[in-house]
Amino acid sequence: MKKKMSINIKRLLRFPIIWMLVGAVPIILLQVLFRSLAEPVEGIGSLFLTLMLGFFAILLYKLIMKYVAGRSTPELSKQHAGIEAVWGMLTGTMFIAVSAFIIVTMGGYSFQWANAADPGSVLMTSIETALGAAIIEELVFRGLMLQAIQKLGGSWIALAVTSLTFGAFHLGNPGATLWSALAITIEAGVLLGAAFLWRRNLWFAMGLHFAWNAVEALLGIPVSGLPAAGLFTVKVNGAALLTGGDFGLEGSIVPVIISLLIAIPMLIGAARNRVSLER
Known part of the structure; x- marks a missing residue:
C-alpha cells in the first residue's frame, strides 16, 4: 500500500504543472529572503548577496528538476x-x-x-x-x-x-x-x-x-x-x-x-x- 502511494505521489509530482509550481514558489521565496538581507547593505556587499542569490536559485532549480520533475537540466549546461x-x-x-x-x-x-x-x-x-x-x-x-x-x-x-x-x-x-x-x-x-x-x-x-x-x-x-x-x-x-x-x-x-x-x-x-x- 505504501509503495503504491509512493508511486502515485511521484507521478503527481512529475506532472509538469506540479513541478512548475513546486519549483517557482521556493525560488521566489528565496528572492524575497535575499532582498530583505540586501536592504541594509550597500556597494560590494549588496552585489555579493545578489551573486549568492543567483547561485542558490540555480542550485535549487537543478535540485527541483532532478528530484521532483525527474529530468536533467541541459538548459543550464556548463x-x-x-x-x-x-x-x-x-x-x-x-x-x-x-x-x-x-x-x-x-x-x-x-x-x-x-x-x-x-x-x-x-x-x-x-x-x-x-x-x-x-x-x-x-x-x-x-x-x-x-x-x-x-x-x-x-x-x-x-x-x-x-x-x-x-x-x-x-x-x-x-x-x-x-x-x-x-x-x-x-x-x-x-x-x-x-x-x-x-x-x-x-x-x-x-x-x-x-x-x-x-x-x-x-x-x-x-x-x-x-x-x-x-x-x-x-x-x-x-x-x-x-x-x-x-x-x-x-x-x-x-x-x-x-x-x-x-x-x-x-x-x-x-x-x-x-x-x-x-x-
Whole structure:
C-alpha cells in the first residue's frame, strides 16, 4: 500500500504543472529572503548577496528538476555557458541601444550627463538589480513555466502563455497601463521566450535579460516603470507611444517593433532546430 502511494505521489509530482509550481514558489521565496538581507547593505556587499542569490536559485532549480520533475537540466549546461551568456548580453545591449537611438532621432529622448552621479555606485547598482531580476525571472518563466507548458501543449502555446503571464506580471509596476503590459508581453515575453527556444539554454536568455535591464538603468531610463538613477538625466518629449511615458522605454512602440525583428528569426531558427532533431 505504501509503495503504491509512493508511486502515485511521484507521478503527481512529475506532472509538469506540479513541478512548475513546486519549483517557482521556493525560488521566489528565496528572492524575497535575499532582498530583505540586501536592504541594509550597500556597494560590494549588496552585489555579493545578489551573486549568492543567483547561485542558490540555480542550485535549487537543478535540485527541483532532478528530484521532483525527474529530468536533467541541459538548459543550464556548463558547456558554452560563458559564450552563450556573452552573446545574450550583446543581443540585449544592441536591442536597447538601437531602440533608444531611434527614439532620440525621432525627438523623444535627449540625454545629459548627470554630474552628480557617482559612476562606480551607479554601475554597481545597475548590475546588482539587473542580475537578480534576470536570473530569477528566467528560471521561473522560461526554465519552469515555459518548459512545463511546452510539455503539455507544445512550443507555441507555451510561448503565448508565458508571454501573457510575463506582461501581466508587470501590471503592478509604477506607470503601468494595459498598453505597457501588452508591450512587455511582446518585447519581453516573446523575445525572451524565442531566445530560449532558439538556443535551448537559460544562459543566453539570462544574458539578454540582464544587459537589457542594466543598459536601461545606466542610461537613466525607468526599467519597467521603476526609476533608475543612471549616468544620464533623460528629458522626455512627445507622445507616450513613442517615449513610453512614465513606464520608460519598454512602453514605447519602438522596442516592440525591434523585438519582433529579432524574435521572428529566432523562432524560425528554433523551428528548424526542432525539425532537424526529429529527422
